[in-house]
Amino acid sequence: MDKKDIQKALEDLRKNSVKRKFSQSVDLVINLKDIDVKKTDQQIDLYAVMPYDTGKKVKVCAFVAAELTSQAKDVCDVVVTNEDFAKFTDKKKLKNLANQCDYFIAQATIMPEVAKRFGSVLGPRKKMPNPKAGCVVPPNANLKPLIEKLQKTVRVAAKVEPVVKIRVGSEAMEDVKLTDNIFTVYNTVLHAVPNERNNIQKVLVKFTMSKPVGIKI
Numbered sequence: 001m002d003k004k005d006i007q008k009a010l011e012d013l014r015k016n017s018v019k020r021k022f023s024q025s026v027d028l029v030i031n032l033k034d035i036d037v038k039k040t041d042q043q044i045d046l047y048a049v050m051p052y053d054t055g056k057k058v059k060v061c062a063f064v065a066a067e068l069t070s071q072a073k074d075v076c077d078v079v080v081t082n083e084d085f086a087k088f089t090d091k092k093k094l095k096n097l098a099n100q101c102d103y104f105i106a107q108a109t110i111m112p113e114v115a116k117r118f119g120s121v122l123g124p125r126k127k128m129p130n131p132k133a134g135c136v137v138p139p140n141a142n143l144k145p146l147i148e149k150l151q152k153t154v155r156v157a158a159k160v161e162p163v164v165k166i167r168v169g170s171e172a173m174e175d176v177k178l179t180d181n182i183f184t185v186y187n188t189v190l191h192a193v194p195n196e197r198n199n200i201q202k203v204l205v206k207f208t209m210s211k212p213v214g215i216k217i
Contacts, residue, residue, distance in 0.1 A: 001186050001203070005216040006179045009205050017210040023055070023172040024208035028182050030189050032162040033201040044158040047133045048188040050181040053151045055170030060147055061101040063114045063129065067139035068107050075147045077101060082110045085117050094121040103150050104128065105135040105143070126155070156188055164189055171207055182215075 010026075035042050062072040065082045072079045078101055080088070088094055098121045106114045106129035114129065122128045129135040133153055134146055158164050168181040186203060193199035197217070204212035 009215040013213045026169040029204040030164040031201040052177045059101040063106040
């Protein structure tokens with residue numbers, strides 16, 4: 001895929017879309033072929049760090065012990081210390097926490113307690129602290145760079161149907177930034193499938209309420 005073809009698709013998308021009263025999300029859709037996502041070894045489930053954030057604030061919750069509590073309170077949206085775990089016995093309170101945040105990070109030394117207390121709610125939502133995204137950290141971790149990285153991190157997954165759908169930005173962003181984000185996600189998927197280009201059927205970009213526009217591949 002060439003960046004100029006991405007830019008051309010974005011130009012066509014803006015030209016042919018109805019202007020809304022809000023800044024729509026920009027979504028990338030990658031349709032796959034010759035892949036059976038019902039087979040575990042052919043599923044895609046990883047993370048991509050884009051050059052730019054998506055224009056939407058990513059909320060991060062930290063599960064920490066004493067070593068990281070002070071630092072977490074400075075950079076995270078929600079902090080739950082291991083001493084507070086006992087307060088989360090109510091299912092409604094657990095669900096509210098799960099719905100409130102996009103990513104959850106955990107201090108590695110208390111990860112077993114996190115799994116025991118929060119796994120039943122975060123697990124089905126695919127929000128458990130994930131080492132693939134760098135979300136399980138040592139007690140001496142520097143959290144600020146991780147939080148900054150998570151603002152630009154998207155989960156790339158195709159586990160139910162052979163298609164990847166990801167928000168890569170907002171309508172208000174410059175096309176050059178959207179192009180770089182799309183290019184990064186596309187290449188992440190390209191290298192994740194077994195036969196690379198031969199497993200990609202088509203690539204589309206769309207606004208929240210627009211028809212999709214194809215990107216030449």
